[in-house]
Amino acid sequence: MAKLAYVNGRYVPHGDAAVHIEDRGYQFADGVYEVVTIVGGRMIDEEPHLDRLERSLREMEIAMPMSRAVLKMVMRELVRRNGVRSGLLYMQITRGVAPRDHKYPDPSLPRSVVMTTRKADYANNAKFADGVKVITIPDIRWERCDIKTVSLLPNCMGKTMAARAGAYEAWQVDADGMVTEGTSSNAWIVTKDGTLVTRPPTHAILNGITRLSILRLAREQGIPFEERPFSVEEAKSAREAFTSSATSFATPVVQIDDTVVANGKPGSLSRRVFETYMDYCRGLPDQGDAPKAASRRAG
Numbered sequence: 001m002a003k004l005a006y007v008n009g010r011y012v013p014h015g016d017a018a019v020h021i022e023d024r025g026y027q028f029a030d031g032v033y034e035v036v037t038i039v040g041g042r043m044i045d046e047e048p049h050l051d052r053l054e055r056s057l058r059e060m061e062i063a064m065p066m067s068r069a070v071l072k073m074v075m076r077e078l079v080r081r082n083g084v085r086s087g088l089l090y091m092q093i094t095r096g097v098a099p100r101d102h103k104y105p106d107p108s109l110p111r112s113v114v115m116t117t118r119k120a121d122y123a124n125n126a127k128f129a130d131g132v133k134v135i136t137i138p139d140i141r142w143e144r145c146d147i148k149t150v151s152l153l154p155n156c157m158g159k160t161m162a163a164r165a166g167a168y169e170a171w172q173v174d175a176d177g178m179v180t181e182g183t184s185s186n187a188w189i190v191t192k193d194g195t196l197v198t199r200p201p202t203h204a205i206l207n208g209i210t211r212l213s214i215l216r217l218a219r220e221q222g223i224p225f226e227e228r229p230f231s232v233e234e235a236k237s238a239r240e241a242f243t244s245s246a247t248s249f250a251t252p253v254v255q256i257d258d259t260v261v262a263n264g265k266p267g268s269l270s271r272r273v274f275e276t277y278m279d280y281c282r283g284l285p286d287q288g289d290a291p292k293a294a295s296r297r298a299g
Protein backbone atom coordinates (compact mmCIF):
# COMPACT_ATOMS: atom_id res chain seq x y z
CA MET A 1 0.00 0.00 0.00
CA ALA A 2 1.34 3.43 -0.98
CA LYS A 3 2.12 5.78 1.86
CA LEU A 4 -0.67 8.28 2.53
CA ALA A 5 -0.72 11.87 3.67
CA TYR A 6 -3.66 13.76 5.14
CA VAL A 7 -4.44 17.03 3.35
CA ASN A 8 -7.48 19.13 4.24
CA GLY A 9 -9.93 16.34 4.89
CA ARG A 10 -8.55 13.70 2.50
CA TYR A 11 -6.11 10.83 2.74
CA VAL A 12 -4.10 11.03 -0.48
CA PRO A 13 -1.02 9.22 -1.85
CA HIS A 14 2.02 10.92 -0.33
CA GLY A 15 3.53 11.64 -3.76
CA ASP A 16 0.42 13.49 -4.93
CA ALA A 17 -0.21 15.44 -1.70
CA ALA A 18 -0.22 19.20 -2.33
CA VAL A 19 -1.51 22.54 -1.09
CA HIS A 20 -2.32 25.66 -3.11
CA ILE A 21 0.49 28.05 -4.14
CA GLU A 22 -1.19 30.86 -2.20
CA ASP A 23 -1.24 28.91 1.03
CA ARG A 24 0.09 31.33 3.65
CA GLY A 25 2.38 28.63 4.93
CA TYR A 26 4.08 28.56 1.54
CA GLN A 27 4.02 32.36 1.03
CA PHE A 28 4.84 33.63 4.55
CA ALA A 29 5.70 30.62 6.74
CA ASP A 30 2.42 31.60 8.42
CA GLY A 31 1.74 28.36 10.24
CA VAL A 32 2.72 26.05 13.06
CA TYR A 33 3.67 22.42 13.34
CA GLU A 34 4.21 19.54 15.73
CA VAL A 35 6.20 16.33 15.55
CA VAL A 36 4.96 13.42 17.64
CA THR A 37 7.16 10.36 17.99
CA ILE A 38 5.73 6.87 17.75
CA VAL A 39 7.40 4.11 19.76
CA GLY A 40 5.96 0.59 19.71
CA GLY A 41 2.71 1.92 18.25
CA ARG A 42 2.41 4.57 20.98
CA MET A 43 2.16 8.28 20.28
CA ILE A 44 4.50 9.74 22.86
CA ASP A 45 3.20 12.70 24.87
CA GLU A 46 0.32 13.26 22.45
CA GLU A 47 -1.62 15.54 24.83
CA PRO A 48 1.30 17.85 25.70
CA HIS A 49 2.12 18.14 21.98
CA LEU A 50 -1.49 19.14 21.30
CA ASP A 51 -1.38 21.59 24.23
CA ARG A 52 1.66 23.22 22.68
CA LEU A 53 0.05 23.20 19.22
CA GLU A 54 -2.98 25.03 20.61
CA ARG A 55 -0.71 27.51 22.38
CA SER A 56 1.29 28.18 19.18
CA LEU A 57 -1.95 28.73 17.27
CA ARG A 58 -3.25 31.08 19.97
CA GLU A 59 -0.05 33.12 19.95
CA MET A 60 -0.44 33.51 16.16
CA GLU A 61 -4.19 34.22 16.34
CA ILE A 62 -5.02 31.16 14.24
CA ALA A 63 -8.16 29.31 15.36
CA MET A 64 -8.02 25.53 15.77
CA PRO A 65 -9.11 24.06 12.43
CA MET A 66 -11.10 21.28 14.12
CA SER A 67 -11.69 20.05 17.64
CA ARG A 68 -8.85 18.33 19.45
CA ALA A 69 -10.87 15.10 19.46
CA VAL A 70 -11.20 15.15 15.66
CA LEU A 71 -7.54 16.08 15.23
CA LYS A 72 -6.62 13.05 17.35
CA MET A 73 -8.85 10.81 15.25
CA VAL A 74 -7.10 11.96 12.07
CA MET A 75 -3.66 11.44 13.66
CA ARG A 76 -4.60 7.88 14.69
CA GLU A 77 -6.15 7.10 11.33
CA LEU A 78 -3.08 8.22 9.36
CA VAL A 79 -0.73 6.29 11.63
CA ARG A 80 -2.97 3.24 11.30
CA ARG A 81 -3.32 3.48 7.52
CA ASN A 82 0.44 3.89 7.12
CA GLY A 83 1.16 1.06 9.55
CA VAL A 84 3.64 3.08 11.61
CA ARG A 85 4.79 1.27 14.76
CA SER A 86 8.05 3.18 15.11
CA GLY A 87 8.57 6.62 13.63
CA LEU A 88 6.90 9.99 13.69
CA LEU A 89 3.82 11.93 12.79
CA TYR A 90 4.28 15.44 11.38
CA MET A 91 1.38 17.86 11.56
CA GLN A 92 1.21 21.35 10.07
CA ILE A 93 -1.54 23.93 10.34
CA THR A 94 -1.38 27.16 8.37
CA ARG A 95 -3.64 30.21 8.27
CA GLY A 96 -5.03 28.97 4.95
CA VAL A 97 -5.15 30.03 1.31
CA ALA A 98 -5.75 33.70 0.47
CA PRO A 99 -4.60 36.24 -2.16
CA ARG A 100 -1.07 37.27 -1.19
CA ASP A 101 -1.27 40.14 1.33
CA HIS A 102 0.86 40.45 4.46
CA LYS A 103 -1.93 41.31 6.87
CA TYR A 104 -3.89 38.46 8.37
CA PRO A 105 -6.96 37.51 6.33
CA ASP A 106 -10.43 37.04 7.81
CA PRO A 107 -10.04 34.60 10.73
CA SER A 108 -12.89 32.47 9.38
CA LEU A 109 -10.69 31.45 6.42
CA PRO A 110 -10.40 27.65 6.49
CA ARG A 111 -7.04 26.71 7.89
CA SER A 112 -4.86 24.22 5.98
CA VAL A 113 -4.15 20.98 7.81
CA VAL A 114 -1.48 18.58 6.58
CA MET A 115 -0.21 15.43 8.25
CA THR A 116 2.48 12.99 7.16
CA THR A 117 4.18 10.05 8.81
CA ARG A 118 7.63 8.57 8.57
CA LYS A 119 8.90 5.21 9.78
CA ALA A 120 12.13 5.18 11.80
CA ASP A 121 14.07 2.46 13.58
CA TYR A 122 14.92 4.01 16.94
CA ALA A 123 16.20 0.74 18.38
CA ASN A 124 19.28 0.57 16.15
CA ASN A 125 20.67 4.05 16.21
CA ALA A 126 24.37 4.45 16.88
CA LYS A 127 24.03 8.04 18.03
CA PHE A 128 22.24 7.00 21.20
CA ALA A 129 25.02 4.56 22.14
CA ASP A 130 28.05 6.52 20.92
CA GLY A 131 26.93 10.11 21.39
CA VAL A 132 27.24 12.96 18.92
CA LYS A 133 29.23 16.09 18.21
CA VAL A 134 27.63 19.53 18.30
CA ILE A 135 28.98 22.84 17.08
CA THR A 136 28.10 26.25 18.53
CA ILE A 137 26.78 29.08 16.35
CA PRO A 138 25.30 32.53 17.00
CA ASP A 139 21.54 32.48 17.59
CA ILE A 140 20.23 34.71 14.80
CA ARG A 141 16.52 33.90 15.25
CA TRP A 142 13.63 36.16 16.23
CA GLU A 143 12.28 36.90 19.72
CA ARG A 144 9.41 34.37 19.77
CA CYS A 145 11.26 31.07 19.58
CA ASP A 146 8.65 29.70 22.01
CA ILE A 147 6.16 29.47 19.11
CA LYS A 148 6.64 26.35 17.01
CA THR A 149 6.26 28.06 13.64
CA VAL A 150 7.26 26.57 10.30
CA SER A 151 9.55 29.59 9.86
CA LEU A 152 12.74 27.58 10.34
CA LEU A 153 15.30 29.09 7.98
CA PRO A 154 17.91 29.97 10.66
CA ASN A 155 17.46 26.46 12.05
CA CYS A 156 18.02 24.97 8.59
CA MET A 157 21.14 27.12 8.14
CA GLY A 158 22.47 26.00 11.51
CA LYS A 159 21.78 22.33 10.90
CA THR A 160 23.52 22.56 7.53
CA MET A 161 26.55 24.20 9.16
CA ALA A 162 26.59 21.36 11.67
CA ALA A 163 26.39 18.70 8.95
CA ARG A 164 29.23 20.37 7.02
CA ALA A 165 31.33 20.30 10.20
CA GLY A 166 30.60 16.59 10.65
CA ALA A 167 28.33 17.32 13.62
CA TYR A 168 24.83 16.17 14.45
CA GLU A 169 23.49 19.44 15.81
CA ALA A 170 24.30 23.12 16.25
CA TRP A 171 23.74 24.65 19.67
CA GLN A 172 22.77 28.30 19.27
CA VAL A 173 24.35 30.94 21.47
CA ASP A 174 22.87 34.30 22.52
CA ALA A 175 24.67 37.66 22.63
CA ASP A 176 25.81 36.96 26.22
CA GLY A 177 27.58 33.73 25.25
CA MET A 178 24.84 31.57 26.77
CA VAL A 179 23.49 28.51 24.94
CA THR A 180 19.83 28.90 23.96
CA GLU A 181 19.05 25.54 22.32
CA GLY A 182 19.83 23.33 19.33
CA THR A 183 18.33 23.94 15.89
CA SER A 184 15.81 21.16 16.57
CA SER A 185 16.52 20.12 20.15
CA ASN A 186 16.98 21.45 23.69
CA ALA A 187 20.47 21.63 25.18
CA TRP A 188 21.46 20.08 28.52
CA ILE A 189 24.59 19.71 30.61
CA VAL A 190 25.42 17.82 33.79
CA THR A 191 27.52 19.72 36.32
CA LYS A 192 30.43 18.20 38.24
CA ASP A 193 28.10 17.58 41.21
CA GLY A 194 25.59 15.68 39.03
CA THR A 195 22.94 18.36 38.52
CA LEU A 196 21.05 18.49 35.22
CA VAL A 197 21.01 22.01 33.78
CA THR A 198 18.82 23.30 30.96
CA ARG A 199 17.70 26.77 29.97
CA PRO A 200 14.36 27.97 31.41
CA PRO A 201 11.41 28.19 28.99
CA THR A 202 11.28 31.86 28.06
CA HIS A 203 10.60 33.30 24.60
CA ALA A 204 14.25 32.46 23.75
CA ILE A 205 13.62 28.73 23.31
CA LEU A 206 11.00 26.23 22.31
CA ASN A 207 9.74 24.54 25.45
CA GLY A 208 10.43 20.99 24.27
CA ILE A 209 7.90 18.34 25.19
CA THR A 210 10.79 15.91 25.65
CA ARG A 211 12.47 18.53 27.85
CA LEU A 212 9.33 18.72 30.00
CA SER A 213 9.08 14.92 30.28
CA ILE A 214 12.74 14.64 31.25
CA LEU A 215 12.29 17.29 33.95
CA ARG A 216 9.24 15.47 35.31
CA LEU A 217 11.07 12.11 35.31
CA ALA A 218 14.08 13.74 37.01
CA ARG A 219 11.77 15.12 39.71
CA GLU A 220 10.18 11.69 40.19
CA GLN A 221 13.57 9.99 40.40
CA GLY A 222 15.14 12.56 42.70
CA ILE A 223 17.73 13.62 40.11
CA PRO A 224 18.69 17.23 40.92
CA PHE A 225 18.10 19.77 38.16
CA GLU A 226 18.28 23.50 37.60
CA GLU A 227 16.58 25.57 34.92
CA ARG A 228 19.12 28.29 34.18
CA PRO A 229 21.18 29.50 31.23
CA PHE A 230 24.69 28.04 30.85
CA SER A 231 27.62 29.36 28.83
CA VAL A 232 29.52 27.61 26.04
CA GLU A 233 32.56 27.50 28.38
CA GLU A 234 30.55 25.83 31.13
CA ALA A 235 29.21 23.29 28.62
CA LYS A 236 32.71 22.49 27.36
CA SER A 237 33.97 21.78 30.85
CA ALA A 238 30.79 20.00 31.99
CA ARG A 239 30.79 16.42 33.26
CA GLU A 240 28.25 15.42 30.59
CA ALA A 241 26.02 16.93 27.94
CA PHE A 242 23.03 15.82 25.91
CA THR A 243 20.42 17.20 23.56
CA SER A 244 16.70 16.34 23.65
CA SER A 245 13.84 16.23 21.17
CA ALA A 246 10.90 14.05 20.26
CA THR A 247 12.92 12.10 17.69
CA SER A 248 16.38 12.24 19.29
CA PHE A 249 15.08 11.52 22.84
CA ALA A 250 18.09 12.36 25.02
CA THR A 251 21.09 12.00 22.71
CA PRO A 252 24.45 12.15 24.51
CA VAL A 253 26.81 14.92 23.35
CA VAL A 254 30.46 13.89 23.49
CA GLN A 255 32.08 16.81 21.68
CA ILE A 256 31.33 20.54 21.53
CA ASP A 257 33.21 22.33 18.72
CA ASP A 258 36.79 21.04 19.12
CA THR A 259 36.41 20.22 22.81
CA VAL A 260 35.81 16.63 23.88
CA VAL A 261 33.31 16.51 26.77
CA ALA A 262 34.88 14.68 29.75
CA ASN A 263 36.30 11.37 28.43
CA GLY A 264 34.46 11.56 25.08
CA LYS A 265 31.97 8.84 26.03
CA PRO A 266 28.27 9.25 26.88
CA GLY A 267 28.03 10.02 30.59
CA SER A 268 26.28 7.81 33.13
CA LEU A 269 23.57 10.34 34.01
CA SER A 270 22.85 11.01 30.32
CA ARG A 271 22.49 7.26 29.82
CA ARG A 272 20.20 7.03 32.84
CA VAL A 273 18.03 9.88 31.51
CA PHE A 274 17.89 8.19 28.09
CA GLU A 275 16.93 4.81 29.56
CA THR A 276 14.38 6.32 31.96
CA TYR A 277 12.82 8.27 29.14
CA MET A 278 12.70 5.20 26.86
CA ASP A 279 11.11 3.13 29.66
CA TYR A 280 8.54 5.89 30.01
CA CYS A 281 7.85 5.77 26.22
CA ARG A 282 7.55 1.99 26.21
CA GLY A 283 5.19 2.09 29.18
CA LEU A 284 2.61 4.45 27.69
CA PRO A 285 -0.73 2.98 26.51
CA ASP A 286 -0.66 1.54 22.99
CA GLN A 287 -3.37 3.68 21.35
CA GLY A 288 -2.90 2.11 17.93
CA ASP A 289 -3.54 -1.46 18.97
CA ALA A 290 -6.13 -1.04 21.70
CA PRO A 291 -9.32 -1.23 19.59
CA LYS A 292 -7.98 -4.06 17.40
CA ALA A 293 -6.94 -6.15 20.40
CA ALA A 294 -10.36 -5.63 21.97
CA SER A 295 -12.22 -6.70 18.80
CA ARG A 296 -9.94 -9.76 18.41
CA ARG A 297 -10.80 -10.79 21.94
CA ALA A 298 -14.49 -10.15 21.28
CA GLY A 299 -14.32 -12.30 18.11
Ligand code: PLP
Nearest residue numbers: 184185186206208209210245246
Ligand atom coordinates in the same frame (compact mmCIF):
# COMPACT_ATOMS: atom_id res chain seq x y z
N1 PLP B 1 13.99 23.30 20.12
C1 PLP B 1 13.72 23.44 18.81
C2 PLP B 1 14.14 24.67 18.10
C3 PLP B 1 13.04 22.41 18.13
O1 PLP B 1 12.77 22.55 16.82
C4 PLP B 1 12.68 21.24 18.83
C5 PLP B 1 11.98 20.15 18.15
O2 PLP B 1 11.68 20.20 16.99
C6 PLP B 1 12.99 21.15 20.19
C7 PLP B 1 13.64 22.20 20.81
C8 PLP B 1 12.60 19.93 20.99
O3 PLP B 1 11.21 19.89 21.17
P1 PLP B 1 10.45 18.52 21.41
O4 PLP B 1 11.09 17.86 22.57
O5 PLP B 1 9.05 18.91 21.67
O6 PLP B 1 10.62 17.72 20.15
